[in-house]
Amino acid sequence: MMSSPTRLPENREWIDFAKGIAIVLVVLYHCGLFLTDVGLASGAGRIRSFLNFIPMPVFFFIAGLTARRMLDWSLRDLWRRRLLTLVYLYLLWSGIRVIFYLVVPPLHGTERSPTDPVSILLLPVWPTSSYWFIWALGIFTILAWTISRIPVKWQLIGATLLAMVSTTPGVLDTNNVGWDRVAQNFAFFLVALYAPRLVYRLAARVRPWHAALLMVIYATLALVIAYLGVGRIPGVILLECAVAVAMTIAVSKVLARVTFLDIVNRLGRQSFPLYLLHLFPIAITLALITPVSDNEVLLEWAPAWPYVLASMILIVTLYLFKVTRRFTWLWVSPFRRDRRASTRPAGQKQPRRRDPVVGPQGATEGSPRSGRDEPSNPGGS
16 A cells, blocks of 8 residues: 655744734834834835835735634624624724824824714724724625635636735725725735645745745845836736735744744734734824924934834833733623633633734634634735
8 A cells, every 4th residue: 555645744833923024014114104204214215115015915814824714604603703803803992092092192194183083983984093904804704705605716816906906006096094905905815715725835845045035036026116116017016015925924934943033923923912002102102202303313313213113112012912911801802702611611710821812813713823724005004
């Protein structure tokens, strides 16, 4: 009898590292964006134009990897096990944001004032808060479940065409961050949703030279887009976002086990609370430094402030999460019933979770950690 071929292990340690890279870039992006408003981020625009293709495609791609099982759920289960949590967290944190900005001056660059009554009322359908990401995950969940009976080929073709036109400047722009990002990133969610095992197998075969080659391709295309204006050609920015996803996975696969970089894994494991919390310390910091932003010493160090502030914000936000994680209603819907809890023998304690049940990859039945098979700037945050 012939023995079956040996299967390569589907190592998934890279997932946390990839999320860590993405959340660091999100924080750096926002620090550069808002420091620019007070003149303390010289060169931040070039940083954003070079890196803004990475974070959100990566986050949504990982979301697809962890969501496959939902396609087999009934509508009732879809609501109970996934959508309810997303709706709860989106409304809760949008409300917290409104209350926060009643006290702290809102950051510049938002579409409307965070405390504008019309904006608040329209949040369920017209997301203008920084929590559009949660809203988009809900839309992706509904869309993917609704069209699941359509042949996968046609789903992917439709999503790719939508992404192509929405990432081409001047072709499809809804003037709303949530709807624009849904159109730009649904294809990444769907690809990962239908091909998780292929992704894991390819990741297991990554070698350092793959990561290096993809980095060169990404950097070259980013420079061509920035300086030659080819981003207006349909499909070019979408291609760069796809290269960004492949590059991030390859780099993460190579570096995930490097000991001194374990902080990136930690940031990845806690990327969702970091995403929820990081704009609050940024807003407070900007409110404090705005009155002295014309100081000559501060201006002299303007090119470095985005990196300095991003490092500080990441540390402060990790501490904020450590302090607030005991308030589970901030991270997990209290309306979400867990069948496993109802079947646990009386007196048996609930096992402690290391991370919140919900991460930026969406609501799942358990913590979607690596090692488990749960199911104006395109690509930026």
